[in-house]
Amino acid sequence: MHVAKGFHKNGGKDGSRVSEPAAVRFLLISAALAFLALFLLLPLTAVFVEAFAKGWEAYLAALHEPDTLSAIWLTLITAAICVPANLFFGIVAAWAIAKFSFRGKSLLITLIDLPFSVSPVVSGLIYVLIFGLQGWLGPWLQAHDIKIIFAVPGIVLATIFVTFPFVARELIPLMESQGRDEEEAALTLGASGLQTFFRVTFPNIKWGVLYGVILCNARAMGEFGAVSVVSGHVRGSTNTIPLQVEILYNEYSYAAAFAVASLLALLALVTLAIKTVAEWKIQQGMSINEGER
Amino acid sequence: MSIEIEGVGKNFGLFSALSDVQLTVPSGELVALLGPSGSGKTTLLRIIAGLEKPDSGRILFNGEEATNRDVRERHVGFVFQHYALFRHMTVFENIAFGLTVQPKKSRLSKGQIRDKVFTLLKLIQLEQLWDRYPAQLSGGQRQRVALARALAVEPQVLLLDEPFGALDAKVRLELRRWLRRLHDEIHVTSVFVTHDQEEALEVADRIVVMNQGKIEQQGTPSEVYDRPATPFVFDFLGNVNLFQGRVHEGMAQMGGMQLSSPEHSGTNNVPAVGYVRSHDIEIERVPLDASSVQAEVRYILSVGPLVRIDLALSGGEGIEVDLSRDVADKLDLQVGEKVFARPRKMRVFTDDYQI
Numbered sequence: 001m002h003v004a005k006g007f008h009k010n011g012g013k014d015g016s017r018v019s020e021p022a023a024v025r026f027l028l029i030s031a032a033l034a035f036l037a038l039f040l041l042l043p044l045t046a047v048f049v050e051a052f053a054k055g056w057e058a059y060l061a062a063l064h065e066p067d068t069l070s071a072i073w074l075t076l077i078t079a080a081i082c083v084p085a086n087l088f089f090g091i092v093a094a095w096a097i098a099k100f101s102f103r104g105k106s107l108l109i110t111l112i113d114l115p116f117s118v119s120p121v122v123s124g125l126i127y128v129l130i131f132g133l134q135g136w137l138g139p140w141l142q143a144h145d146i147k148i149i150f151a152v153p154g155i156v157l158a159t160i161f162v163t164f165p166f167v168a169r170e171l172i173p174l175m176e177s178q179g180r181d182e183e184e185a186a187l188t189l190g191a192s193g194l195q196t197f198f199r200v201t202f203p204n205i206k207w208g209v210l211y212g213v214i215l216c217n218a219r220a221m222g223e224f225g226a227v228s229v230v231s232g233h234v235r236g237s238t239n240t241i242p243l244q245v246e247i248l249y250n251e252y253s254y255a256a257a258f259a260v261a262s263l264l265a266l267l268a269l270v271t272l273a274i275k276t277v278a279e280w281k282i283q284q285g286m287s288i289n290e291g292e293r
Numbered sequence: 294m295s296i297e298i299e300g301v302g303k304n305f306g307l308f309s310a311l312s313d314v315q316l317t318v319p320s321g322e323l324v325a326l327l328g329p330s331g332s333g334k335t336t337l338l339r340i341i342a343g344l345e346k347p348d349s350g351r352i353l354f355n356g357e358e359a360t361n362r363d364v365r366e367r368h369v370g371f372v373f374q375h376y377a378l379f380r381h382m383t384v385f386e387n388i389a390f391g392l393t394v395q396p397k398k399s400r401l402s403k404g405q406i407r408d409k410v411f412t413l414l415k416l417i418q419l420e421q422l423w424d425r426y427p428a429q430l431s432g433g434q435r436q437r438v439a440l441a442r443a444l445a446v447e448p449q450v451l452l453l454d455e456p457f458g459a460l461d462a463k464v465r466l467e468l469r470r471w472l473r474r475l476h477d478e479i480h481v482t483s484v485f486v487t488h489d490q491e492e493a494l495e496v497a498d499r500i501v502v503m504n505q506g507k508i509e510q511q512g513t514p515s516e517v518y519d520r521p522a523t524p525f526v527f528d529f530l531g532n533v534n535l536f537q538g539r540v541h542e543g544m545a546q547m548g549g550m551q552l553s554s555p556e557h558s559g560t561n562n563v564p565a566v567g568y569v570r571s572h573d574i575e576i577e578r579v580p581l582d583a584s585s586v587q588a589e590v591r592y593i594l595s596v597g598p599l600v601r602i603d604l605a606l607s608g609g610e611g612i613e614v615d616l617s618r619d620v621a622d623k624l625d626l627q628v629g630e631k632v633f634a635r636p637r638k639m640r641v642f643t644d645d646y647q648i
Contacts (some may be wrong), residue, residue, distance in 0.1 A: 181377035184344055185439075187364045188371040189391035189446055199394070203381040285380075 047265045050258035062256035063263075070236045071244035072263070074152065078240060079220040082159045086216050090167025091209065095201070097168075098175030101182060109172070115164045124158050124229025131157075150232030155240065158226040163219045167212035174208040174282065175201075207281035210274070222264055231246040294340060294355050294449040294482050295320040301350030303336055303506075310336040311506045316352070318499075323473070323479045325493035328503035329529070334453055334486045337503070341484060342452050343367045354449070362410045367450075370443030370481075374455040376435040378427040382436050385423040388413055412489035413441040416475070433464040440472075444479075453485035457492065469496050490530045494518060502526050524566060524642045532571040536639075540565045545641050548606055551583035554641045565643045569636040570614040576602065576624060577633045585633040588612065590626050602626065604634055 019025065052059055062068065095111060097105060113121065129135045131148040141148060148154045148223040149155035182204070202209075224242040231238045239247065241264060296318040303311040311333040318324050326334040339345040342354060343364035352360045359367060378387050388410045392401055401409065414420045417437040427435055436456060443451060456472070457465040473496050476483055487493050493500050494514045501511040510522040516567040521527040528535075538547035543558035545551070557565070570610070577585065588604035591611065595601075600621035602614045612634060616624070626632065 181373050181375060182379055184364075184380075184440075185371065185373060185377040186390070186394075188342060188344070188367075188369055189442065190365050190368075190393065191390070191394040192365070195394045197389075200379055203379075 044265060047258055048260050050254060051262040053258070054255045058255055059259045059262075060231045062253075062259035065256065067236045067239065068244055068248075068256070068260055069242050071239045071260070074155070074238070075221050075240045077152070077204065078156055078159050079217055081156050082163055082220040083213060083217050085160055086163055086167050087209070088215055089164065090171060090216075094171035094175050095197075097172050098178075099180055112165050112168050115162050116169075117134045120162055120225030121229055123161050124226035127154055127158050127161075127226075127230050149230055150234065150238060154230035155227050155238065157258060158230045159220050160225050162226050163216045163222050166216035166219065167209065170208050170212035171205055172213070174205055178204055203283065207285060211278040211282065214274045214278070215272050218267060223265055236276065296450060296482065296484070297351075297356070298337070298341070299353065301337070301340060301347045301352065302407045303333075303340065303345065303347050308404050309506050311340075311347070314508055316508060316511070318484060318503060320355075320482050321349060322498045323476045323483045323485070323496065324499045324501060325497035326484060326486045326501050326503055327488070327490060327493040327529070328509075329491050331505075332503040333506040334488075334503045338452050338454055338484060341450070342369050342371050344371070350456045356587055368446070370446065370448030372436070372439050372443050372451070372453040372456050374458050376427070376432075376439045376459075378439055378442070380427050383424050383426055384414070384419065384430070385410055386466070387427070387438055388442045388445050390442060409445065412441040413445055416444075417441045418450065431449055431464075432460045433468055436468060437471075440475075441497065442588075443637065444481075448481065451481050451483040453483065455486050455488070457489075458487070465492070473495060494530070502529060504529075521568075521640065524568065527568045527640060527642075532613060532615065534569045534574070535570060536567040536569070537565060538565055539563060540641055540643060545639070547639070547641075548608065548610065549586040552636065552639055552641075554639075557641060557643065560643065563643045565641050567636075568640045569612075569638065571601070571613045572599075573612040573636060573638045575635045575637055576614060576616065576626070577635060578603075580633045581635055585635040588632060590628050590630045590632060590633045593621075593626060593628060604632070606634075 015180055020028075039239065063072075093108065096102070097109060128149055130137055130140060131154065132138050132201050133142065133149070136150075148157070183196050186200045191199065221240075222242060223240075224246075228243060228246075231240070231243055233239060233243060235247070241260060245257050245261045245264070248260060296316075298314055298318075301311055301314045302309070308539075314333075314337060316337075318357045322487050325608070326337060328334045330419065336345060337352075340347050343359075343362060347360065350360075351358060351490060354362075354367070379390065382390065389406050392406045392409065395401075411420065413606040414423055417440065419434060419437060419441075421435065422430065427438070436459075440456075451573045453472075457468055460468065469492055469631065480598060485496070493645075497514060498510060500514055500517050502517060504525050510517050512520075517526060518530050521530065527533055536547035536550070538545060539562055540546075540554055540557040540560045541562045542560065543555055545554040545557070545567060548563075552567075554565075580587075586606060590602060591605050592603040593600065594603070595618075596615075598618060599615045600618055602616060602621070604612045604614060606612065
C-alpha cells in the first residue's frame with residue numbers, strides 16, 4: 001500500500017524519483033546477490049572444484065568407470081524415451097485443453113498438475129505398489145516373466161510420471177493466449193487437421209515446445225526420488241547418474257562422485273542457456289501477437 | 294450461390310444465442326447482419342461457415358442440404374475481426390496458403406499459384422509488400438491481406454465477421470467503400486456482421502437487423518431505415534427520441550403534442566410510444582399547430598456538418614435535435630431560449646410491442 005501511494009505521489013516524469021534512495025537500493029541488491037552467491041553459485045563452483053580436485057586425468061578416469069558409463073547410458077536411454085513420450089502427450093493435452101471446450105477439462109488440468117504436487121518418493125512408491133512383487137499386478141507379471149520394478153521399465157515409468165507436466169504446462173497458457181482464430185482460418189481455407197497443426201499451430205508454439213522439452217529433459221536426467229524407489233540400485237544395470245553419484249559418495253570416492261555430479265551440473269548450465277533463448281523467442285512471438293490484435 | 298437458413302437455433306449452456314432464425318441470402322448479394330453485441334449475429338455467421346453447429350434447423354447452399362457439411366467442404370471465405378493472419382508467414386505465403394494445402398491432384402503449380410497471388414495482391418494494392426510479415430503491416434493492410442487470402446480459394450460465399458471493427462474511423466470508411474466496389478466487381482455472395490448501423494446502411498444490398506437471437510427485420514437499407522418494423526429497429530438505426538403517451542382513434546397525445554396517427558384509427562385510448570429521429574424535428578420560434586411543443590434550449594453542440602441541440606420539455610425530459618449547419622445558423626439559437634419543437638415524422642408503436 002505504501003509503495004503504491006509513493007508511486008502515485010511522485011508521478012512518472014522523473015524515473016529516479018519513484019524509486020528508493022541509492023543506499024537502500026545498494027543494500028537490497030547486494031543482499032540479493034549475496035544470497036544468490038551463497039546458495040547457488042558457491043555449490044555450483046564447489047561441484048567443479050571437487051570434481052577436478054585430483055586433476056583432469058582422475059576426472060576422466062572416474063567417468064570411464066564401467067558402472068558410471070552404464071549409469072550415463074541408462075540416463076540417456078530413460079531421457080530418450082521419456083522426453084518424446086511427454087512431448088507427444090504434452091502437445092496433445094495442451095491442444096485439447098487450449099483449443100476445445102469439453103466436459104472434465106478442469107479435471108484434466110488438475111490431473112496434469114498432479115506430479116508436481118506429489119512427492120517424487122510417493123510417485124515411485126505408487127509404481128512399486130502396482131507392479132511390485134507384492135503389488136496388484138505383481139503375481140501376473142511374475143507369471144509372465146515381465147520385470148518392471150527394479151528394472152529399466154520401472155525407471156522409465158516413474159520418470160515419465162514425474163516429468164509429465166513440463167511440456168503441457170508450458171504450452172497451455174501459450175496456446176490459450178493465441179486463441180483459435182488462425183486454426184479456424186486454416187480450416188476455412190481447406191487445410192486438413194494435420195496440415196493445420198503442422199503449418200499453423202506448431203510454428204506458433206515451437207519455442208514453447210523447446211522450452212518444455214529442455215525442462216522435461218533436465219528433470220528426466222536428474223530425477224532422484226522416484227527413480228531411487230523403483231530402481232533397486234543394481235550396479236551397472238539399474239543405476240542412473242543421480243543414483244550413481246549417491247553410491248560413489250557413500251563409498252567415500254568424493255572426487256569420482258563430484259566428477260559424475262559435474263555432468264548434471266553441466267546439463268543444468270546448458271539447459272539454462274537454451275531456456276533463456278527460448279524465453280526470449282517466446283516473448284518476441286507474444287509481442288508480434290499483440291501487434292496483430 | 295444462395296444461402297437458405299431454416300429454423301436455426303443455437304444455445305450456449307442456458308444462453309439462447311439464436312432461436313428459430315429464417316433467412317434467405319440471394320445469390321450475388323451483399324447482406325449485412327446488424328445488431329448489438331450478444332444479438333447472435335456472429336454465431337449465425339459461424340454457423341453458415343461451419344465453424345459452429347446449429348442445435349436445430351438446416352442450412353442450404355443453392356438449395357442443397359449443407360448443415361452437416363465440414364468447414365473444408367463448404368468453400369466459404371471467412372474474414373475474421375482480428376484478421377487471424379498466420380503470423381509466421383509472409384503476406385505472399387498467407388494469401389497462397391489456401392492454394393498450397395489443396396490435395397496434390399487439384400493443386401495449382403507453383404507458377405500458377407504465384408500468378409494468382411500477385412493478381413490478388415494487385416487487387417488489394419499491396420504488391421510491394423508481398424514479403425512482409427503481418428506484424429509489419431497496418432491494421433487496414435492486414436485486413437486487406439485477410440480478404441485476399443479468403444478470396445484466393447475462390448469461395449462461393451464470402452463471410453466477414455466485423456471486418457472493420459478493429460480499425461480507426463478513417464481507414465474503416467475507406468475500406469468499406471473499397472469492399473463495396475470490390476463486391477460490385479466480383480459479385481460473390483457475401484454476408485458481413487456489424488454493429489455499426491452506418492456501415493450496414495452504406496455497404497449492404499440488404500440489412501438483417503438482429504436482436505436477442507432473433508431477426509427483427511430484413512430489407513433494403515432504405516426499407517429498414519424509413520419503415521422500421523419494430524421499436525427496436527427504430528431505436529437501433531440512427532438517433533431517436535422517445536415520447537410516452539396514448540393513442541385514441543387515430544390521434545396520438547405525446548408529451549404535450551397532438552399528432553395524427555392514421556394506422557391506429559381503431560384504437561381506443563391505448564398507451565403508446567412515439568419515435569422521432571433527431572433530424573426529423575423542426576425548431577421554430579412560433580408554434581405551427583397542435584403538434585408543436587414548447588421547449589428550452591439546454592446545450593448546443595457542433596458535430597461536424599451537423600449542429601446537435603439538446604432541448605428540455607416543460608416536464609423536464611430532454612430531446613435531441615440534429616439541424617444542418619445552415620439551418621442552425623439562420624435560427625441563431627441561444628442557450629436558455631424558449632422555442633417550439635415540432636416533429637415532422639413520428640412513428641407510433643402501441644404497447645403490445647416490447648423493446
